[in-house]
Amino acid sequence: MHLHATSPNQLAAQVRIAHRAREKISTVDLTALNQILEHHPEDLTVTVQTGMSLQTLQDQLGKLGQWLPLDPPFPVRTSIADLLGQNATGPRRLGFGTARDYLIGLKVILADGRLIQSGGKVVKNVAGYDLARLFIGSHGSLGITVEATFKLLPRPANEIFLVREVPISEWKPLSETISSLPVNPSVFDLEGQSTHASSGARMVVGFSGTEDEVQWQARQLEGVGFSRGFDLSYARQFFEMHPDCQMASVLPSRLNEHLDSIPGPFLARAGNGILYSPGSLPRLEPSGPAALSKRLKEVFDPNGLFPEISRLP
Amino acid sequence: MVYECDAYTLEKKLPQIVALPTTTAQVVAIVKICAEEKIPVIPRGAGTSLSGAVLAVTGGVMIALTRMNKILSLDPQNRRALVEAGCVNAWITQAARPHGLLYAPDPSSQPACTIGGNVATNSGGPHTLKYGVTTHHVLGFEMVLPDGEIAWLGVRPDGGEELEGYDLRGAVIGSEGMFGVVTQVLVKLIRAPQAFKTFLAVFESVDDASETVSAIISAGIVPGAMEMMDQLITQAVEAAYHFGFPLDAGAILIIELDGLAAGLERQGEQVAEICRRHRAREIRIAKSEQERMDLWKSRKRAFGAIGRLSPNFLTQDGVVPRSKLPEMMRFIAQTSAEAGLRIPNVFHAGDGNIHPLILYDERDPDQVRRAIHAGEKILDKCIALGGSVSGEHGIGVEKIDFMARQFSPDDLQAMEQLRSVFDPEKRCNPHKMFPGSKRCADFAPKKQIAS
Numbered sequence: 125m126h127l128h129a130t131s132p133n134q135l136a137a138q139v140r141i142a143h144r145a146r147e148k149i150s151t152v153d154l155t156a157l158n159q160i161l162e163h164h165p166e167d168l169t170v171t172v173q174t175g176m177s178l179q180t181l182q183d184q185l186g187k188l189g190q191w192l193p194l195d196p197p198f199p200v201r202t203s204i205a206d207l208l209g210q211n212a213t214g215p216r217r218l219g220f221g222t223a224r225d226y227l228i229g230l231k232v233i234l235a236d237g238r239l240i241q242s243g244g245k246v247v248k249n250v251a252g253y254d255l256a257r258l259f260i261g262s263h264g265s266l267g268i269t270v271e272a273t274f275k276l277l278p279r280p281a282n283e284i285f286l287v288r289e290v291p292i293s294e295w296k297p298l299s300e301t302i303s304s305l306p307v308n309p310s311v312f313d314l315e316g317q318s319t320h321a322s323s324g325a326r327m328v329v330g331f332s333g334t335e336d337e338v339q340w341q342a343r344q345l346e347g348v349g350f351s352r353g354f355d356l357s358y359a360r361q362f363f364e365m366h367p368d369c370q371m372a373s374v375l376p377s378r379l380n381e382h383l384d385s386i387p388g389p390f391l392a393r394a395g396n397g398i399l400y401s402p403g404s405l406p407r408l409e410p411s412g413p414a415a416l417s418k419r420l421k422e423v424f425d426p427n428g429l430f431p432e433i434s435r436l437p
Numbered sequence: 438m439v440y441e442c443d444a445y446t447l448e449k450k451l452p453q454i455v456a457l458p459t460t461t462a463q464v465v466a467i468v469k470i471c472a473e474e475k476i477p478v479i480p481r482g483a484g485t486s487l488s489g490a491v492l493a494v495t496g497g498v499m500i501a502l503t504r505m506n507k508i509l510s511l512d513p514q515n516r517r518a519l520v521e522a523g524c525v526n527a528w529i530t531q532a533a534r535p536h537g538l539l540y541a542p543d544p545s546s547q548p549a550c551t552i553g554g555n556v557a558t559n560s561g562g563p564h565t566l567k568y569g570v571t572t573h574h575v576l577g578f579e580m581v582l583p584d585g586e587i588a589w590l591g592v593r594p595d596g597g598e599e600l601e602g603y604d605l606r607g608a609v610i611g612s613e614g615m616f617g618v619v620t621q622v623l624v625k626l627i628r629a630p631q632a633f634k635t636f637l638a639v640f641e642s643v644d645d646a647s648e649t650v651s652a653i654i655s656a657g658i659v660p661g662a663m664e665m666m667d668q669l670i671t672q673a674v675e676a677a678y679h680f681g682f683p684l685d686a687g688a689i690l691i692i693e694l695d696g697l698a699a700g701l702e703r704q705g706e707q708v709a710e711i712c713r714r715h716r717a718r719e720i721r722i723a724k725s726e727q728e729r730m731d732l733w734k735s736r737k738r739a740f741g742a743i744g745r746l747s748p749n750f751l752t753q754d755g756v757v758p759r760s761k762l763p764e765m766m767r768f769i770a771q772t773s774a775e776a777g778l779r780i781p782n783v784f785h786a787g788d789g790n791i792h793p794l795i796l797y798d799e800r801d802p803d804q805v806r807r808a809i810h811a812g813e814k815i816l817d818k819c820i821a822l823g824g825s826v827s828g829e830h831g832i833g834v835e836k837i838d839f840m841a842r843q844f845s846p847d848d849l850q851a852m853e854q855l856r857s858v859f860d861p862e863k864r865c866n867p868h869k870m871f872p873g874s875k876r877c878a879d880f881a882p883k884k885q886i887a888s
Contacts, residue, residue: 253608
């Protein structure tokens, strides 16, 4: 069954119909749920309908010098629902974290059509269980998110991205040098066409913050051979060129070992130990015992209306 | 008797047995026996809960994790530490400090509270304004489920941060010990800030101080911490700890900026300017690390200074949007006047997380009644202003009646559904959080006075 509604209540009613008919829901069109419901700049919070694209949200927040510090590669075609369902991230994951660091409230339509809320609109809140967490990275398998409240940050006053070409065999010592510097990068990526020891790779380090902080840190990196004037378009280009990427996640200190086994092009979030490559990669580890996940799915979606959770390519 | 209550002393009930295991295997054995005999299990850390989360309402077996308190490993390169659930919060930062690292969530009880308890409560503290709360710093943990199975949820000590599947780890954090017994915790460590600029700003009124908090955030500055203390609490804290707080200020703000030294000068000037614009009559900056530590020590021990003011007090833990702080503080003053009880305030102004402390004397049943009623009015106002009835202390038994005011029946049902995934028999820390819970048989303020 394909769902498409102009309001959360209408959508909930459609889900109730699907629930009674025990009909699987194939797609949900949230494009009509595209409004910012509340933005309190003085509180650094925003409540937004999940059909809005991330880019549109950022444009609106940007007018008041604020942003949701999440930067997946295609913000124009990533809705807030996608952002949450996929736990989508980008290069600034190192410095700013993931959706888990910003979601403070969520309204969801469950498999029986109930519209529920978890969390709220304030940045500190421990009333009740943190149900909202379960929907991040759940790929729409537990319910339909319709409204999300995020805590925001002021847009950084300045950002500088630096780059250095380095043979693969030398990237690890260089990254150790950078770790020993008194700097706090918001971006630390490694990108290359091949992981052979002699192949060249690109190391990108970024800083976000006040003018003074960012300039000072940039100078530290220049001191070890990095050049200014770079930008983050490589991150988007990588996924444009390789739309069917796999993702692996390892202990950051072990990234080097895993790099050796990758045959082709790769993009690594070196600071986080995350690897993207069109080739095959080791699977992500499970978030918990299979039995618990299975019970969770059964409790919230006993008739299997929503798709099974599965990692998107 | 230590185990008959936690820091919420209004209700007391002894468990039938208190077990103090030293290994996960022992925890499993105890939990399995309880599962067979259908006995409630009550996990306990240091018992510092302020909401009665560790109260053994219908007896049962209390499993105190305090003997499982070791730091098992510390990985400075990957910025992680693996600790037993009974490890004291402050010990983690102590162990990490030589590596230039620290564990960020710093509840005021941190010299005593355990990381397992922090997981149960999703604890906060003053520095959560910039760094987030426990759920943002706990990567994963080992937990014994109510049926005795051992589960690892979340990131593993040698594993990557991105996982496949549901964030069960996140769902358990803040579940107030109702989903199982956490035995080991993998925490994230952060780099200690290079430098601090810690302000003590003195205001004539709570209003001016509250507006300053909002103005700093609006200016795009996110300090590491912003704490407020009103006159009454400042006087008590000064009498107890002799830091040098002014005794006649309407309110004081502790504002701490942290980060690279290169950035702090200008940000500090901006903060000072905003304070002056809101009529700060004095702005002091901590001149040394020692002065900074003393300032925080005094702030974090504020609750301990209340004894000078009153034999008893009720700790509230509401949250309002920051911009509503001035209105909320005025409401608290009004409520205080109407109740005829003093209500000092010391709290995380930067998060809008208030801690009005309702002073009363338990020997006077009328004061007890007025205190409880004042607390209820304050929490109702938090809900009305779009906030929450609990910012960090949790629901426990104390705020059960408020769950139905903040959440709809459907919301609560969804929470019960989640609970059934972990504890279908509702035996793990039962009679907490949800309306319709059994109340402590001894609960009657008059009886507390007698005992």
